[in-house]
Amino acid sequence: MQLYNTLSAKEREALIDEAGEERLTLSFYQYAHIGNPLLFRNHLFVAFDELEVLGRIYVAHEGINAQLSVPAKKFSTFKAFIDAIYFLNNVRLNIAIEQDSKSFLKLKVKVRHKIVADGLEDESFDVTNKGIHVTAEKFNELAEDDHTIIVDMRNHYESEIGHFQGAITPDVDTFRDSLPIIEEELADHKEDKKLLMYCTGGIRCEKASAYFKHKGFKNVYQLEGGIIEYTRQVNEKELENKFIGKNFVFDDRRAERISEDVIAQCHQCGQPADVHINCANEACHLLFIQCEDCQEKMNTCCSQECKEIAALPYEEQKALRKGKGNSNQIFKKGRSEKLAFKK
Structure with a gap:
């Protein structure tokens, strides 16, 4: 088989x-x-x-x-x-x-051990005891409430190119990093605030909603279907769109444009840009934001060093990598010191 x-x-x-x-x-x-x-x-x-x-x-x-x-x-x-x-x-x-x-x-x-890595080993935590799902219309209504705190449950490189107006966007590399940071930051509001969370398609904020309920938060909401479903409902029902920029997605498209706003900048020159690419040097492969001018100037590489390596014949590039440890930086997601304008 x-x-x-x-x-x-x-x-x-x-x-x-x-x-x-x-x-x-x-x-x-x-x-x-x-x-x-x-x-x-x-x-x-x-x-x-x-x-x-x-x-x-x-x-x-x-x-x-x-x-x-x-x-x-x-x-x-x-x-x-x-x-x-x-x-x-x-x-x-x-x-x-x-x-x-x-x-x-x-x-x-x-x-996998878990479908969303969270770093939690609490056996009393029931992931199916989730928060209240809300539609796009209800999300907009809650967003206008002064007692609502909107939290982006995605990582820094996702929220950098697009997020909801007024949302808290934790500067984290992974979902597991965001949980303790948000819990500590909002510890004084477990009973008096409405916690409204969102992510790309719903999977992370659903787990987060169950986690924060487990931690004692009384009013926990999540955007059902995430940004993807929100956008569909906004377009179908002609609702106000409160999302600005692009929605980062985890396939070869990299992102879907939700509004015409460009809220990020090229990590190399600082000009407005919101297109993610991987460095053309296979030994690097760093994911970062690069404008069209820098793509042409740098041949889609993140640094002059990588540009020179990527210009070599393929066999020479392989020879340079031979015997070296894994230097692939794809998981650094724009954190490299090579970038002058990283977030």
């Missing part, structure tokens, strides 16, 4: 081009108690592979988190398969605002 990819990303990309068929980028998650994550993982891989579904799925005892690319013509079959799983029946599917048939080029289904 095949339980792994047999095609490279380039081979898959060629097949997608050849087929010329529409694909849908979407995501979903569900917190649930899964007894045998490995068995469930294998079940998903076989079914998704047959349906030509691509993407990244994490499975754990606490549930499932999936970002996918699904052939449009097979969406109904895909939906029927998902609905047949008892804890995924009618699960909300967040359809991407901006579509790209090459958002994912491989199918990766992995078993």
Whole structure:
């Protein structure tokens, strides 16, 4: 039984081009108690592979988190398969605002300790005891309330290019870093304030809502479906849009534009910019914001050193990396000292 990819990303990309068929980028998650994550993982891989579904799925005892690319013509079959799983029946599917048939080029289904790493080892903490879900309309209503504190549960490089007006945006690299910081900062408001949280698609703020309830916060709310669903409802119902900038997404598109505001700056020259790229030097691969002028000037590299290395023949680049430890900086997300205008 095949339980792994047999095609490279380039081979898959060629097949997608050849087929010329529409694909849908979407995501979903569900917190649930899964007894045998490995068995469930294998079940998903076989079914998704047959349906030509691509993407990244994490499975754990606490549930499932999936970002996918699904052939449009097979969406109904895909939906029927998902609905047949008892804890995924009618699960909300967040359809991407901006579509790209090459958002994912491989199918990766992995078993993880948790679907959202939180650093918590508290066995009394029940992730399914979540806060109150709110629609876009209710979110806007709460945002106007002086007793509401809006908190962005995403990381610094996400909120840097887009966030809700008036939101607290913790300067953190990971979700696990944000939990103790927010708890300490808002400790005096456990009973007198409404805690309104949001994230990309809902998965992080749902866990956070359960965590802060566990920590004694009395009025905990979360934006159902995250920024993705908020934008859909705002457009569909013609509501006021309180999100400024771009919504960072975890596929090859990198972001979806929600408003025309450019609130970030190029990390190299400081000019207004909100496009993330990875440094072209494979030994670096730093994720950072770069404007069009700097992309041309630096050949999509983060520094002069990387530019010179990336210009070398591929075999010479490999030789330079040989025998050295992993210097890949993709997880630094714009924190490199090479950048003059990093956040």
